[in-house]
Amino acid sequence: MSEDNVDQPEDAIDAEIVELIEHDIDALVQERNEFKDIALRLQADFENYKKRVTSNMSDEVDRATGRIADSLLPVLDACEAAFAHGADGVEPIWSALLKALEKQGLVALDLLDKPFDPTTSEAVVHEEGDGGEPIVVEVLRTGYEWKGRVLRAAMVKVRG
Amino acid sequence: MAKAVGIDLGTTNSVVSVLEAGEPVVIPNSEGARTTPSIVAFSKAGEVLVGEVAKRQAITNPDRTFRSIKREMGTTWTSADIDGKKYTPQEISARTLMKLKRDAEAYLGDTVTDAVITVPAYFDDAQRTATKEAGAIAGLNVLRIINEPTAAALAYGLDKSTQDETILVFDLGGGTFDVSVLEIGDGVFEVKSTHGDTHLGGDDWDQRIIDWLTQQFKSAHGIDLAQDRMAVQRLKEAAEKAKIELSQTQQTQINLPFITATAEGPLHLDESLTRSKFQEMTADLVERCRVAFDQAIKDAGLTKSQIDHVILVGGSTRMPAVQELVFNMTGKEPNKSVNPDEVVAIGAAVQAGVLKGDVKDILLLDVTPLSLGIETKGGVMTKLIERNTTIPTRRTEVFTTADDNQPSVEINVLQGEREMASYNQSLGKFNLVDLPPAQRGTPQIEVTFDIDANGIVHVSAKDRATSKEQSMTITSSSSLSKEKIEEMIRDAESHAEDDKRRREEAEVRNNADSLVYQTEKVLKDQGDKVTEEEKAAVEGPLGILKTAIAGNNIDDIKAATETLMGASQEFSQKLYETAARDSEAAGTSASGASGAPNDDDIVDAEIVDEQ
Numbered sequence: 001m002s003e004d005n006v007d008q009p010e011d012a013i014d015a016e017i018v019e020l021i022e023h024d025i026d027a028l029v030q031e032r033n034e035f036k037d038i039a040l041r042l043q044a045d046f047e048n049y050k051k052r053v054t055s056n057m058s059d060e061v062d063r064a065t066g067r068i069a070d071s072l073l074p075v076l077d078a079c080e081a082a083f084a085h086g087a088d089g090v091e092p093i094w095s096a097l098l099k100a101l102e103k104q105g106l107v108a109l110d111l112l113d114k115p116f117d118p119t120t121s122e123a124v125v126h127e128e129g130d131g132g133e134p135i136v137v138e139v140l141r142t143g144y145e146w147k148g149r150v151l152r153a154a155m156v157k158v159r160g
Numbered sequence: 161m162a163k164a165v166g167i168d169l170g171t172t173n174s175v176v177s178v179l180e181a182g183e184p185v186v187i188p189n190s191e192g193a194r195t196t197p198s199i200v201a202f203s204k205a206g207e208v209l210v211g212e213v214a215k216r217q218a219i220t221n222p223d224r225t226f227r228s229i230k231r232e233m234g235t236t237w238t239s240a241d242i243d244g245k246k247y248t249p250q251e252i253s254a255r256t257l258m259k260l261k262r263d264a265e266a267y268l269g270d271t272v273t274d275a276v277i278t279v280p281a282y283f284d285d286a287q288r289t290a291t292k293e294a295g296a297i298a299g300l301n302v303l304r305i306i307n308e309p310t311a312a313a314l315a316y317g318l319d320k321s322t323q324d325e326t327i328l329v330f331d332l333g334g335g336t337f338d339v340s341v342l343e344i345g346d347g348v349f350e351v352k353s354t355h356g357d358t359h360l361g362g363d364d365w366d367q368r369i370i371d372w373l374t375q376q377f378k379s380a381h382g383i384d385l386a387q388d389r390m391a392v393q394r395l396k397e398a399a400e401k402a403k404i405e406l407s408q409t410q411q412t413q414i415n416l417p418f419i420t421a422t423a424e425g426p427l428h429l430d431e432s433l434t435r436s437k438f439q440e441m442t443a444d445l446v447e448r449c450r451v452a453f454d455q456a457i458k459d460a461g462l463t464k465s466q467i468d469h470v471i472l473v474g475g476s477t478r479m480p481a482v483q484e485l486v487f488n489m490t491g492k493e494p495n496k497s498v499n500p501d502e503v504v505a506i507g508a509a510v511q512a513g514v515l516k517g518d519v520k521d522i523l524l525l526d527v528t529p530l531s532l533g534i535e536t537k538g539g540v541m542t543k544l545i546e547r548n549t550t551i552p553t554r555r556t557e558v559f560t561t562a563d564d565n566q567p568s569v570e571i572n573v574l575q576g577e578r579e580m581a582s583y584n585q586s587l588g589k590f591n592l593v594d595l596p597p598a599q600r601g602t603p604q605i606e607v608t609f610d611i612d613a614n615g616i617v618h619v620s621a622k623d624r625a626t627s628k629e630q631s632m633t634i635t636s637s638s639s640l641s642k643e644k645i646e647e648m649i650r651d652a653e654s655h656a657e658d659d660k661r662r663r664e665e666a667e668v669r670n671n672a673d674s675l676v677y678q679t680e681k682v683l684k685d686q687g688d689k690v691t692e693e694e695k696a697a698v699e700g701p702l703g704i705l706k707t708a709i710a711g712n713n714i715d716d717i718k719a720a721t722e723t724l725m726g727a728s729q730e731f732s733q734k735l736y737e738t739a740a741r742d743s744e745a746a747g748t749s750a751s752g753a754s755g756a757p758n759d760d761d762i763v764d765a766e767i768v769d770e771q
Contacts (some may be wrong), residue, residue: 048269049180063192081418085426118209118217125389126219134204134220140390149192155393158220 062105066146069106072097073152077141105147111136111154120145121154129160164274164303164516165264166311166508169253169291171230172334172361174198175505176260178268179513184315184506186499189263195501196263200255201225202242210259226252228335231358233294234287250294257298275300276512278504281307281340281354303515309340310349311507312471315498319347325468326352328456330486330494332449333474335361339453341460341467353459355452360445362403362476368441369399373414373431381427383420391419406435407478439481446481453489470494475501526551529645532609532617535572535581537562538666544609547577547649551615556608558624564600568593571607571621573634577652579659580666585648592621592630600677665714672709672721676702679728686735694734701727 079094098108109120116123116134120143127137136156143154166184168175173195177186189196191212201214202224209217218225224242232249239247257277264272277300279291288305295302309329313319318327324345331338338356342349373395374385385391398414405412416429439446457464470486472494477483486494498506527550533543536559544555561569568591576584595603604624611617620631640648652659679702687695705720 045181052267052269059192078417081426085418085421116217116220118213122216122393123218123220124393141394153216155390160220 062147062149065104066149066151069101069104069144069146070151072101073144076101080142106151107145109143109145109154111143111156112139113137116156116158116160118153120150121156123158124155125157127157127159132160134158134160162271162273163264163268164276164509164512165261165272166505166510166512167257167260167275167277168308168311168502168505168508169230169256169277169279169294170198170333170504171228171336172198173501174256174260175502176264177502177505177509178264178272179509182513184509184513186502186505187264187267189259190266196256196260198230198253198256199225199227200229200252206243208255210255229253233290234284248290250290251297253291253294254297257294257300261298261300273299273301274303274512274516276304276306276508276515277302278308278311278508279305280338281309281351282338282356283307303512306508306511307340307349307351308338308473308504309342309351309354309471311504311511312473313342313344313349313469313507314510315503315507316469316471316495318344318469318471319349326460326462326466327469327471328467328490329471329473330449330453330477330482331356331473332476332482333361334363334476335359337361337449337452339449339456341456341462352462353456355456355459357448357452360448362400362474364445365403365442365476365479366396366399368445369402369433369438370395372433372441373399373429376431377419377427377429381422383422383427385420385429388420394419402433403438403479406433406438407480410435435480442481446485449482449485450489453485464490467492471503472496472500473503526613526615528553528611528615529640529642530575530585530648531577532587532611533574534559534607534619535570535574538670539581540663540666541574541576541579541581541584544607545611551611552613554608554610556606559605559607561595561598561600561603561605565597566600566603567595567597569595569605569621571619571630571632573617573619573632577649578655579663583655583659587617587634588619588632590619590621590630590632592623592628594626594628595623596625598625601674668714668717668721669709672705672717675721675724675728676705676709679724682728682731682735689738690731690734694731698724698727698731 076094076098079090079097082090083094098106102108111117111121114136116136121136123134124140125138129135135158136154137159138157139154140157141155144151163178165187166177168177174197175186175195177184179185186194188194189211193212196211197215199211199214199218201209201217201221203209203217203221204224214225218227223240226239229249229252233253235249237249239252257275261272261275275295277291277295279288283291292302292305308331309327312329312331313327318325321344324343327342327344329338329340329342331340336356336358337360338354340354341352343352344350370392377383377385385395394416398416402412402414411432411434414429414431414433418426419429420427457467467490470490470492472483472486477486477494477496477500483494483496527548528545529547531543531547532545533541536542542557542559544557545553559569570589570591572581572589573587574581574584575587578584592605595605606620606622606624608620608622609617610620617634618631619634620629622629679698683695683698683702701720701724705717705724708716708720711717
């Protein structure tokens, strides 16, 4: 019985085992890479989400306060209409309410005789003009901005 | 990472939604609104306007403003010549899609490429192809076109059912009404029948109110408000608002001051509308819904009792009369927990997620169903991990001892929502022993709760001084049934008042206890520095407090605590005054000797014995 005969089958077995192990290692490395990728993406997604939530929060606050301001606009409308019809004693009340809201971020839009802009106004009456640029010829209901965003578009009469 | 979105490209309004960490989220447009009117206009200057902006200039530009273009999809319709080009319906729809895409990208801070777009179940091949084309023109990779009722079913997770089921989708939107009967089997949806009314929607309900208001006003003042454009606009707004309010209340007030004027002066509109009157004047509209519903069931070859689920889609399904109709017709409570204006877009986003493999990327994570914590002084449960926390997770808090020279701490691991430990479930107990002798409040014991992805809870307690650690592993924390968990949560809610009171009582006792301990310590250590009277001034209230603690009246304990607190503070002040006098006498300078000692002057250092 020579040593050679015993060694050869052992070599073959060793080589097989090594191959299996290498195969397993490859599979594990691949799995590891996949998970690493997921972890990194998730982390990135999370960080982006955090950034977005922070920047959206102040937006949300503005929108929420805007809703309250919006609910008071009919009162301003009624004051304007009353004033236009010559009712007494309305102006000081209207002025007080408007000023209080302006302090918080409300801006009444001044659109008369300006070019019609659908981002700030809604045309409810249209008059044919001479084919030039459409102009706001009458403001039927005032439009407002709240903290830089259009809160309620003005209702206007447009000519052109 | 580029996101896939779901888009409900509606006749009157469109909505876009995206999956975020597996949950669908509706994306607001650049104006901040969650729905975008499906209106496209080409301004005289050649600018493309989409949404609310396009709506506002419609009457100044009627030939170049397009509404409800969805009605023309799949036909050979083209627009008139606009600046040298004739637009197809898909090119116009693409403009709406482009705005949705752009606004979504701005909001997410990420590119949007892939999309699932929904269409009505009755759309034919040409209509579906046109919709897909619109997506391509908008720069979207349309993963799939799916049916609106199917999307709604997906939003409610109805594709997960293990049996074959029948689903009825009731879609009443702004301008169209569709009833669809779906069958789900093996995760696949099949449309059995659809029926509807392509010109029936919320706007029709609004119009009834407008007509009624106009009639009321004419009877009262002889003026036809319909002739006044501005008045009509205000009536429209008020009517829609009133309709929405009547879904919540039995009666609403419609108040439009200065609606118009005559030579005699201004006129006001002030009407009161009850829900029953509103339902009376719109009964025929509801009847049209019932007719379509009956037909859809018949076409599907079913009886009403064979319907397993009912889904409501479209804002108008919020009206009680409509919900009543649905209930009467099906005998079932409809699914309406998902916002009916958004449910189709949400379902499309769910589908987009599945097609894109998003759901595979993120391992679906569990949450702890109930809060976890330990028992602390006073028999109170101190939570470390709140219920519904996504796992895996880990939380560490530092605790301390309650008594002097306490040799060990017992960690009683609790699960539940009650404030008091005894009302919660104990998952196990262990002790951390051999703590070095120390005054109460000195040791630092780190307690860590670690829940792995399988819901197995590891609790450990480690003494920072000796680094000695003890721990236990609990595998049964997630074995409670859903019903039991809900019961425990309900229990906690119904006992919330009681529990709060008990917890406050325990806290009052704990505070009193601490104060007694502190005061006794100070008296012992510093008693020789003051007079007998000064000592008595503290010992009196101290004795009263100790008696109160032994008793059961919490108010007594609170009062006695305050009294002792006051006496104790005066005592401390005397100590400082004495110390100041002594050090002046000894010739050393004292800082802040006059008046009450200021917290800022106290240096956190050992007090040296000068004798």
